Amino acid sequence: MPTLSSLSIYPLKSCAELPLTHATVEPLGLQHDRRWMAVRPDGSCMTGRELPGFVHLRAVPVPEGLHLSAPGMSELVVAVPPADAPRLEVIVWSDTCSAAWAGEEADRWLSAYLREPARLVYVDARMLRPVDPKYAAPDDRVGFADGYPLLLISEASLTDLNTRLPQPVRMNRFRPNLVVSGCEPFAEDRWKRLRIGEVELMLVKPCARCVFINVDASTARPDPAQQPLRTLATYRNHGNKVLFGQNVIARHGGVLRVGDPVEVLEEA
Known part of the structure; x- marks a missing residue:
């Protein structure tokens, strides 16, 4: 078997x-799998296809939210956005959906590592993306x-x-x-x-x-x-x-x- x-x-x-x-x-x-995503200012997803440095970015779920670490960067813990967090319209290939924004500190960290403007978003209970x-x-x-x-x-x-x-x-x-x-x-x-x-x-x-x-x-x-x-x-x-x-x-x-x-x- x-x-x-x-x-x-x-x-x-x-x-x-x-x-x-x-x-x-x-x-x-799987619990915690792909619940966070980096997006450009226009909401489009950022991936390792065009930014291979993603594969050296380590993201680990912790009780507070997400622990981020990467070469040349200080470590950062990002809190799970609260229920009333601002929302961003994001694009995952052919899908458009509304996700919770993780805040300015996370945006600055991601932008510095990826070397281009980035925002961090989260799959919360209000986000609905059909298969x-x-x-x-x-x-x-x-x-x-x-x-x-x-x-x-x-x-x-x-x-x-x-x-x-x-x-x-x-x-x-x-x-x-x-x-x-x-x-x-x-x-x-x-x-x-x-x-x-x-x-x-x-x-x-x-x-x-x-x-x-x-x-x-x-x-x-x-x-x-x-x-x-x-x-x-x-x-x-x-x-x-x-x-x-x-x-x-x-x-x-x-x-x-x-x-x-x-x-x-x-x-x-």
């Missing part, structure tokens, strides 16, 4: 991976992830890719929440419904990849040979999209733990 081999969150969109041993699954995905209705139920919601609450990839799929690359890459290039071991390469493409521990999950859509996967988390620099995206495109291209991993929505929440068995309830 396949096994859940790792769990990770990215509390601030595009920030460094934060590995966990266990995590609570909420309607928006694409073509793949989700009407009441499914997502935070600041690209489009879906969770992302799952198998270790075997990465191993298959690494046999084709000039230099192997680590799983953190692909920023999954859930990594599964003990299955064949791309077995996740065939899965439709899973039970992991007490959590039931629906795999709703393959994940289309972008140039962000070319950014090396150790150097915060894009690969000059455009790897691994270039190699993936030679055998994982479908409809002009390069697919790797599966987008996931939780149908029954609960706690996930590394080492949990992965039961395939239904195949596509």
